[in-house]
Amino acid sequence: MSDRTLTLQVNGRPYTLEVPSGQTLLETLRESLELVGVRDSCGIGMCGTCTVLVDGRAISSCLTLTAQVENKHITTIEGLSQDGQLHPVQQAYIDHGAFQCAYCTPGFILSTVALLGENANPDDAAIREYLAGNLCRCGSYVNILNAVRACRTIDD
Amino acid sequence: MAVGKSVPMLDSVARVTGTVPYPSNLKLPDMLVGKIFRSRVPHAHVMKLDVSAAERLPGVVAIVTAADFAGDDKPNLHFGSPIQDQPIVAGDRIRYIGEPLALIAAESAAVADQAMDLIELEYEELSAVFDAEQAMLPGAPILHEASPDNIVRHSKLRRGDIDAGFAAADEIVEEVFSSPMAQQASLETHVATARWKEGKLTVWTGSQSPYTVRRVLGAIFDLDLENVRVIVPPLGGGFGGKGNVRIQPMAAALAWKVGNRPVKLMMTRAEEFVTVTKHAAKIMIKSGVKFDGTFTAREVSIYWNGGAYASSSAHLVPAGMLRAIGPYRIPAVHVDSYGIYTNLPIAAAYRGAMSSQGVFAHESHMDTIAHLLGIDPLELRTKNLLRTDDLFATGERLHDIHFVECLEAAAYGLGWHEPLQSDNGTIKKRGRGLAVMMKNTIANSYSECRIELDAEGRVTLFVSTVEMGQGGHTALAQIAAEALGVPIEVLAVTGPDTAETPPDAQTASSRSTHMMGNAVLDGAASLRQQLAEAAAPILEWSPDDLSVADGYVFVTTQPQARIPYTEVLGRNNIDALTATGKYSTNEGKLDPDTGQGISTPDWHQGAGACEVEVDTQTGKVTVLRYHSASFAGRVVNPTLAGLQNDGNVIFGMGASLLEEVAIDGGQITNPNLSDYMLPSFLDTPVELKNVSLEEEGSSFQGIGEMTLPPVAPAIANAIYDAVGARIRDLPLTAEKVLRGIQGRTDHER
Amino acid sequence: MSFELLQPDSLPGALKALAQHGDEAKVLAGGTAIVLMLQQKLIAPTVLVSVGRIPDLAYIRSEPDGIHVGPLTTLRDMERSLVIQTHFPLLAQASGEVGNIRVRNQATLGGNLAEADYASDPPTALLALGTQVTATSLRGERTIPLEDFLIGFYTTDLEPDELITDVFIPASAPGSRTTYLKYRSRSSEDRPCACVAAIAAFEAETCTDLRVAVGAASEVPQRLPAVENLARGQALTDELIGEIAAGYADNIDTLEDIRGSAWYRTQMIRIHVVRALEELRNGRR
Structure with missing residues (x-):
């Protein structure tokens, strides 16, 4: 078993820690850094509850070894709000009642942020397509669509 | 007025910032990891279970087996509400693949995994039975000697003269419907953390039934109830799967054996599939009807596959009996509802519990009858739907009944009588369907x-x-x-x-x-x-x-x-x-031989109507539009009510079109979210609307499930409307639809 | 998961590690397949060679005779590449159909081909495109046509000491039309029940070249040159399309799983080859 010391850039802060070679980013973030907004559910990249952004791109932290993202910029839901102010996407999810049990919500919000980073004005089809890889078992999709619509630069 | 407003959920900020304190987040000082050693055969006598090598592995703190429960001063091995037939860990008998045999508490998951490989198990396999009807046949393998016919529970309803009813009918229609085993699939899996301190047990768990968990744990460990504390933080989904008692006894037993340190037990996604499932059901439904659409009689037989232990089946089987009849005026009704033991993981509530299977049957059946008689499916239903002051099949007089309003709200919302938009091609065909449901709630x-x-x-x-x-x-x-x-x-x-x-x-x-x-x-x-x-x-x-x-x-x-x-x-x-x-509420006493009496304080009522497009070359069904309605009495929070209605429809679409636990020789072959599919954003109809019906002076009514059970029959009926194929077996897969279409090309409309 | 993780920062370093550890080693690129298999305990390598630090293996380079795609190029970058969208829309489409956004952000072309997942989209598209895979080891370099590279169910021709170092996709004849059809029998997020990649070149109404690959329906994506050749020099009439589709349906040994029986997959091959060829005939590029 080989542990290694590495530095992660998480939510703008560097963390130097000992990580077993086989540890996933999900495990490191949840267990070592206690960032519990990153969640385990399917373990195979299907559901999106473990979504984090690496250099702005959404990935499944359950399918990523921590060692793979050394020195890359990792954003979790905990890094979205600034100085106690919710990120506009977070606020939109509240305004549109876009969650129920909310176990999936951090993943959806991070995927939404990534989407808007690529396309500031996605149409409905683009939103549905982009977010289809995040599952909401409670079935809040209609409200999520409304929340994301409200985040477009041109809202209609 | 706070009621009637869409105020955001109280902890909305926590929900969007990832700080909801789910039970899976819980970390206690000195906490150990619990893991389960499970059976790989469906039915066997255990000859030897040796955990001594595993116990000696550094980092393993305790291992629990059935041997720990031997002796009068030890906790009870068996638990269950209401029937105590389920062992916390299997003793001399294995009854399903995935059944817990030994519980490991270790310093880390990795150590627990290593310990797993050191456990020695010897067994003699027994013949097993997986199909509910086969389990009832003479000579079938017996799971519990106390139930030689493998029947957990048989509920009966007898009303009116059934023979005279069928004799008076112009047409008699008989059909058989089936629904597969499914899985609730909360995104947060089952989790329980237990700690013993000074003879008191505390359990933090994702449970829908904290007081049931407390009572059952008290009985297992022979504790006064004030010495059992059950704490339930917000859950990452429940959907019925987290009702009753599931993994809490195992967590408590581990912590009991360990003594002074808490133990956390959390299911992997694969383990979730052997923790709890939805009852597979086969339903035979037979109706006598006059040419004018008046019903004369209905006979229903239901076979619920309950899995290896009684668990919730004992009280769900009678509920399922009532929910399979249909909200119609029928003078003579006979129902037999059987809950049956098989060598499979236990079955319990799944959102729309014990309704979805029956509603799929009686609402598909209604359309079969409507087409046979040449009556519009909406008209046949509204003609026969129960109204306030009518008598139900239990003999109870109904109050606050709104089936017609629910169904019409859904149907008219969809535009039931408007001409279908066609894509003027021949490959893709559109159709519409609707369905209505009634469900009793928990009585007493x-x-x-x-x-x-x-x-x-x-x-x-x-x-x-x-x-x-x-x-x-x-x-x-x-x-x-x-x-x-x-x-x-x-x-x-x-x-x-x-x-x-x-x-x-x-x-x-x-x-x-x-x-x-x-x-x-x-x-x-x-x-x-x-x-x-x-x-x-x-x-x-x-x-x-x-x-x-x-x-x-x-x-x-x-x-x-x-x-x-x-x-x-x-x-x-x-x-x-x-x-x-x-x-x-005190209602809920039905005569065991006739099912007559008052079954529920209120009836849950909902309906749905949809438009589908069927690709006639592939059989693939796309639900284009779906309108649902439920009776809410008085809506407390419109946004949350809408989420319940829409969420039900989406959940129901999973059960209708996608979800099926595949089993081979008792082994679940798709215990993951790639092979067991949940509905995605793109699977959701582009037009999804709902309405919660209110009534002046009415009280708050439950709306957590009402728009779910109509989904499968509404879609099945729409498929029939589109392509003339009647699919009686869920899920409504593309292959089944294609086979249905090809099977009747000779008399295609 | 107990293994040694090596993270060489040069190609020679990686090749040396593979030469040294041979069968004991697995290559880690994006990780979507390898980490999943590690987590599910489907593989237990003693050494994992991560190639993520090797520079210059992520590229999309256009040349007169085709494009070279580096093995560390993500599927998402392929999906969004203007070069690929313009010259190989079929490949952009197939890359964009894989899994979900997150998977495409992580998964690489090299990893995708090395996994040889029978139901993955890019191999089928690349097979139709006549792709060549370059594999390098300390022993040297060789170029393998994709049909020889994909040899079985999750099995490739790659030796344990070899690494995919380039993927070359030859330019199609000018005016070629292409399409990629992915058929999912269940959810939008499902793996395909069957998929079809097709390319055709035409002179007026006459088809001068046709290549059709069918994936997800059998253990390896397949092209049937004898059936493809039926189209050469012919107009794609309904009858001919039906004949070609039947050729594919009848000659592929379909597999059976929860996404469809063998019978159903055969039907789906036929239907989707017809649909693909109709699309090509009717003018889609």
């Missing part, structure tokens, strides 16, 4: 709350209602805020914690808004009375002459003579006023 049920008003005007509601995403806590806070005349902002809701919050039956069967909502109203009334009494000396009026509203106690005839609540408490030097609210 009890809910209690405590409301505390402090000197700063803050109100805390103590409830054992589980917050699992439905917004139950928010809805109850709204009800309390309105009843006390305070803004929602001063409300906080706490619980469930059996040491702090009063008893409640469980958070299931869409009962909480109604049952606990009424308990909150009762508690608020009591608190208002206390405020009046405390204010009376200050205002120098009798409490009877005082009113309490909008944050003030005032003289009824002189509203300007008033003092705020805070001042009432302050001037009396009262830190806090506390009131208890209670609500109970």
Whole structure:
């Protein structure tokens, strides 16, 4: 078993820690850094509850070894709000009642942020397509669509 | 007025910032990891289970096997509510693949995994049975010697002269429908953390039934109930799967053996599939009907595959009997509902519990009859739907009935009578379908709350209602805020914690808004009375002459003579006023031989209508538009109510089109979210609308499931309308539809 | 998961590690397949060679005779590449159909081909495109046509010491029309029940070249040159399309799983080859 010391850039802060070679980013973030907004559910990249952004791109932290993202910029839901102010996407999810049990919500919000980073004005089809890889078992999709619509630069 | 407003969920900020304290997040000092060693054969005698090598592995702290329960001074191995037939870990007998045999508490998951490989198991395989009907046949393998016919429970309903009814019919239609085993698939899996301290047991768990868990744990460990504490943080989904008692006894047993350190047990996704499932069901339904669409008789036989242990089947089988009849005027009804043991993981509630299977049958059946008689499916239903003051098949007189309104709201919302838009091609065909449901709720049920008003005007509601995403806590806070005349902002809701919050039956069967909502109203009334009494000396009026509203106690005839609540408490030097609210229902006694009596305090009512497009070359079904309706009585929170209605439809689309636990020789072959599919954003109809029907003067009705059971038959009926193929076996896969289409090309419309 | 993780920062370093550890080693690129298999305990390598730090293996380079795609190029970058969208829309489409956004952000072309997942989209598209895979080891370099590279169910021709170092996709004849059809029998997020990649070149109404690959329906994506050749020099009439589709349906040994029986997959091959060829005939590029 080989542990290694590495530095992660998480939510703008560097963390130097000992990580077993086989540890996933999900495990490191949840267990070592206690960032519990990153969640385990399917373990195979299907559901999106473990979504984090690496250099702005959404990935499944359950399918990523921590060692793979050394020195890359990792954003979790905990890094979205600034100085106690919710990120506009977070606020939109509240305004549109876009969650129920909310176990999936951090993943959806991070995927939404990534989407808007690529396309500031996605149409409905683009939103549905982009977010289809995040599952909401409670079935809040209609409200999520409304929340994301409200985040477009041109809202209609 | 706080009721009727779409206030955001109380902990919305936590929900979007990732800080909801789910039970899976819990970390306690010195906490150990629990893992389960499970069987790989479906039915066997255990000859030897040797965990000694595993126990010696450094980092392994304790291993629990059935041997730990041998002896009068030891905990009880078996548990179950209401039938105690399930061992915490299998002893001399294995009854399904995945059954726990040994529990490991270790310093880390990696160590526990290594320990797993060191456990030695020897067994002699027995023949196994997986199909419910086969399990009832003479000579079938017997799972429990106490039930030689493998029947967990047989419920009966007998009303009217069934033979005369069929004799009077112009047509008799008989069909068989089936639904597969499914999995609730909450995104947060089952989790329980247990700790023993000074003879007291505390369990933190994702459960819909904290008081049931407490009672059952008390029975296992022979503890007074005040020595068992069950704490339930908000859940990452429940959907029925987290009702009753599941993994909590295992976590408690591990912590008991360990002694001084807490143990956390969390299921992997694959383990989730052997923890609890939805009953596979086969339903035979036969109706006698006149040419004019009047029913003369209905006979229904239901075979519920309950899995290896009774668990929830014991009380769900009778519920499933009532839910498979249909909300129609039928003078003669016979039903037999059988819950059956098989060598599979246990089956229990799955959102729309014991309704979805039956509603798929009776609502598909209604369309078969409508087409046979040449009557519009909406018209055949509205002609026969039960109304207020009608008698149901149980003989009970119905009240507050709105089936017709629900069905018409869904149908007209969809545009039932408007011409179908066609893509003018021949490959893709469109069709419409609708369905309606009725469901009894849990009878003989009890809910209690405590409301505390402090000197700063803050109100805390103590409830054992589980917050699992439905917004139950928010809805109850709204009800309390309105009843006390305070803004929602001063409300906080706490619980469930059996040491702090009063008893409640469980958070299931869409009962909480109604049952606990009424308990909150009762508690608020009591608190208002206390405020009046405390204010009376200050205002120098009798409490009877005082009113309490909008944050003030005032003289009824002189509203300007008033003092705020805070001042009432302050001037009396009262830190806090506390009131208890209670609500109970006593209905639910049915005659065991005839099923006659009063089955439920209220009937849950919902409907759906949809338009589908079927690719006639692939059989693939796309639901283009779906309209749902449920009877809500009075809506507490429109946004949350809408989420329940829409969420039900999406959940129901999973069960209708995608979800099926595949089993090969008792082994689940798709225990993952790639092979077992849940509905995605793109699977959701582009047009998805819902309506919650209200009625002047009505009370809060449960709406947690009503729009779900109609989904499968509405889609199946729409498929029939589009391509003339009647699929009687869920899920409605593309392949089944294609086979259906090709099987009847000779008389295609 | 107990293994040694090597993270060489040069190609020679990686090749040396593979030469040294041979069968004991697995290559880690994006990780979506390897980490999943590690987590599910489907593989237990003693050494994992991560190639993520090797520079210059992520590229999309256009040349007159085709494009070279570096093995560390993510599927998402392929999906969004203007060069690929313009010259190989079929490949952009197939890359964009894989899994979900997150998977495409992580998964690489090299990893995708090395996994040889029978139901993955890019191999089928690349097979139709006549792709060549370059594999390098300390022993040297060789170029393998994709049809020889994909040899079985999750099995490739790659030796344990070899690494995919380039993927070359030859330019199609000018005016070629292409399409990629992915058929999912269940959810939008499902793996395909069957998929079809097709390319055709035409002179007026006459088809001068046709290549059709069918994936997800059998253990390896397949092209049937004898059936493809039926189209050469012919107009794609309904009858001919039906004949070609039947050729594919009848000659592919379909597999059976929860996404469809063998019978159903055969039907789906036929239907989707017809649909693909109709699309090509009717003018889609």
